[in-house]
Amino acid sequence: MKTINKLVSALFLLAVLLVNAQPPNPGSGGGGVGPGAPASPIDMYVYVLGMIAVMFIAFFTKKYSSNKI
Template structure:
């Protein structure tokens, strides 16, 4: 019974996530439709390397903190 419940729950979440869309496609044909500059770049694109370095530092910090506590 536990396996069936896990499968049903997993299938429900899979289909729920598959149906949710973060943005709508306004022009599925692919053309720009004008002479504009196109879609603006995401502001986070400028900081990908810095955010990656900070993430690695956090991982190291918390790994050493947990190792010192001997959990």
């Protein structure tokens, strides 16, 4: 059983190392963000997403801490 766990862990680690979320660079196009370059749409909601994350953390902390009593 321990050998299977080690094998699964090694395969998972290998799969994680092989996965690359960024597409390859198409070539010599600058690609930098500067004046006139379109910004990522998520940039507009960074503060809202941060506040939602804090609310989720507070909610689940309160929920699970009250269940232990």
